[in-house]
Amino acid sequence: MSFFHSCPAAFSFLFATLSFAQNQQQMPRDYRGVQIIVPGIFVTPVPNAPFSATVDILSHENLPDGSVNISTTIAHVARSSSGRIYNERRELVPANFKGEPELLSAHIYDPSSRLNIFYNPFQRIARESIYDGPPAAPPNTVPTRTPPNNPYFKQENIGTQPLDGLILTGIRKTHIIPAGMSGTGKEIAIVDEYWYSPDLSIYMIIKHNDPRTGEQLVAVSNVERHEPAASVFAIPTNYKIVDENPPALPATQQTPEAAPTQR
Template sequence: MRCFRSCHAVVSLLLAIPAHAQNQQQMPRDYRGVETIVPGIFVTPVPNAPFTATIEILSHENLPDGTVNTRTTTAHIARASSGRIYNERRQLVPTSFKGEPQLLSAHIYDPSSRLNIFYNPFQHIARESIYTGPPAPPPNTTPARTPVNNPYFKQEDIGTQPLDGLTLTGIRKTHIIPAAMSTTGKDVAIVDEYWYSPELSIYMIIKHNDPRTGEQLVAVGNVERHEPAASIFVIPANYKIVDENPPEIDSSPQPAEPMPVQK
């Protein structure tokens, strides 16, 4: 992917995500370090913008002995014309790894029915629940609001760039850690970049750089703007479905500690 290679040459990596502009007022905090679990990208459940794509994640983690732990992974995402979304998380593996990394979890959400499904490939269990509202972006997948009138925080527009026929708009967020608090004896600048696609309503690239802990990059590539196969949104046949919705409230006696109803 052109953008992924250029980002890699400039900064080793961060995690991306995507989210919808309507969620800006309730964003999680900015990413603060290289994590073992990288959430990836949040696919917003908006209609009339179908696509499939892959997510490339590259992680350079600075270790206490001065070496760098470099890992990567590839995951798949999709969205139907109805707004139904599919997202997955896969294991971070060494760069020498061949093949597709192990699937760790998958998420399906249908905005028309509000049915939310997380399935676990290790236990072969799919957990279903009905959301009262749209799903929230996982932490570190969308930019937080920059504090106002705080000299240690800065946000700036960084223009546009092309990717897979789309035009992305970028922002850069810089958080200065004063020398007295940085554990390095000097000021440290934590820099996060977010590149958003208005056409797809997702963040296509997110880069993170903290000189103390490392760098990460999450980038969306191989975008195909067509209706995904219906099978993508189907729970595998050998999975046990667990209904995690609370019991409906009525006048009949209720158990003291209601358990999830299993299908």
């Protein structure tokens, strides 16, 4: 069952991810407001926890004229037993849109080979590169800590809740904007909630509420905890593969530091 059907009252949002620290739960960076491009969640490339799922995204954006722009989208994510991950981004569409939103981009990463692939469905190009280290998380999703001893920030544990056979642990972060700085003449509380699955090493529900800009939600649903089909991690056959690794230096110019990375 979709999270929107089981929890219809919840629609605030923030995108989140985990760092690549092994199976560590960490907090994403504080949300900066309702945005047009929504990266969704980032799936950590850890082994022995295969799954596939749908990411539901719902946005209520407060507009300057007092109206509210409601938009939604989905994304499909997956991880194999080896830790290979698949993630995608789809177009935000009106709430009354029927069908599956258009795919904008997809990302595949294999931690064993460090092969990183981004493919573009409009150009039908897949860009490949070898990372020297784990790929960086998308902007505004790198975990940070709540500032200590700051009266305008508060972080609290909010217990546990079940979802799709998993037990999630929740954290709420509140950021107070004083009346003189909020632009509204009133004190504003920006509230973010993060619901984490230790079993899957991802954030399953992330909510954001800022009275000035709106409410948004990212929620993982339809979790299937078995090995995804190999085709999920394959580049479509009609795509051109572009190798974006830097050219190798001639052997006479190489130093131990400059030697090319081998696949």
